[in-house]
Amino acid sequence: MSKLQPDAGRSRLALNGISCVYGAFTAVDGLNLEIVPGEFVSLLGPSGCGKTTTLRMIAGFIRPTAGTITMDGEVISAPGAALPPERRQMSMIFQSYAIWPNMTVAENVAFGLKLRHLGREAIRAKVTEMLETVKLGALADRYPAELSGGQQQRVALARAMVIQPRVLLLDEPLSNLDANLREEMRFEIRRLHDAFHFTTVYVTHDQGEAMVTSDRIAVMNAGRIEQVDPPYLLYTRPRTRFVAGFIGRTNFMNGACGAQHVTFDRFALPRAMFADGGAGLHGDVTFSVRPQSIALHRAPAAAMRFGCLVAGRLLERAFLGETWDYVVAPEDSLLRLKVAALPFQVFEVGETVWLEFDPEQMAPIARDVSV
Secondary structure: OOOOOOOOOOOOEEEEEEEEEEOOEEEEEEEEEEEOOOOEEEEEOOOOOOHHHHHHHHHOOOOOOEEEEEEOOEEEEOOOOEOOHHHOOEEEEOOOOOOOOOOOHHHHHHHHHHHOOOOHHHHHHHHHHHHHHOOOHHHOOOOHHHOOHHHHHHHHHHHHHHOOOOEEEEEOOOOOOOHHHHHHHHHHHHHHHHHHOOEEEEEEOOHHHHHHHOOEEEEEEOOEEEEEEOHHHHHHOOOEHHHHHHOOOOEEEEEEEOOOEEEOOOOEEEHHHOHHHHOOOOOEEEEEEOHHHEEEEOOHHHOOOOOOEEEEEEEEEEEOOOOEEEEEEEOOOOOOEEEEEOOOOOOOOOOEEEEEEOHHHOEEEEOOOOO
8 A cells, every 4th residue: 555645745726816025026926826735837938927926925925915725715825824834734846956965865755754753664664665665766875966866856755745745746857957957857747747746836938848848837027916717718718818829829910890801901801700609709809810820821722611712922941840930021011920730841932822810719817807
């Protein structure tokens, strides 16, 4: 029978209107977020958006200047009082890993269990099982200096998880790894979450990390959350210009909504072909259009799926191995649209092409949304 109980770390976390103000600077501004037991939520945004400050308020290192943080209904942070970090039953993993260089892998992982005064056999069993789970069983007697960056990160994860925290906090844990290791560790973190289902808050500025690891992503900007959604919805249905531009590449197209058509610069698309038959479209609307949602053709007869065809001229191209990146100008238009195509779809600069739009993939966005 497993010595580790997957359900032990499931706690509900609620951030209720929390703010953090330093003099005239507001780092976090009235933030609301509820994380259900066992959920993996990433705080994603550029440097200075308040994501790490938010994580440190959850951990108890910073006290909010307004609002409350509750865990399973109990207030753990408020302006007047806060539960000390050591009493929150949380584990936090930092960018630097912070593993002890003078301890072996097994001793590092056992450290938190010894502080909890578990018996020697119980510690040995839990450490052995956790090291096998993170694929470090054969390296138990090695020291950190003898490990790769990815292996050191696994030690940090094992040490944080073996104590079965109520909430697991990760502050940009992959930022010190090279690109290949970062990609590998994204999937490793998700695998471990699927194994243990700890309630997890993950801070990153890397959208790829957030997309791979998260159940939901909270995109932050200037101390506020602009949108919280699962990765697929966040990418395909961004609500604001900031979210659309931060999560992947996109084209912004301004349109005027009429009774029958949505008119762009020198061309129009049938209103009825937009999501929900265009029922929610009114007046002037900005759309987020992903490069891979636009298809390219040499002749109009080749594209009859949507029937939304616009003639254009190919201005630029770059081959990226897995895709071609094209820049196309619709005929007589000032628009410059990024289009992604498969490697075998080769077009020449200066060539006349036909752009095929799928209006259902064109997401209307708002200027400002507060969650």
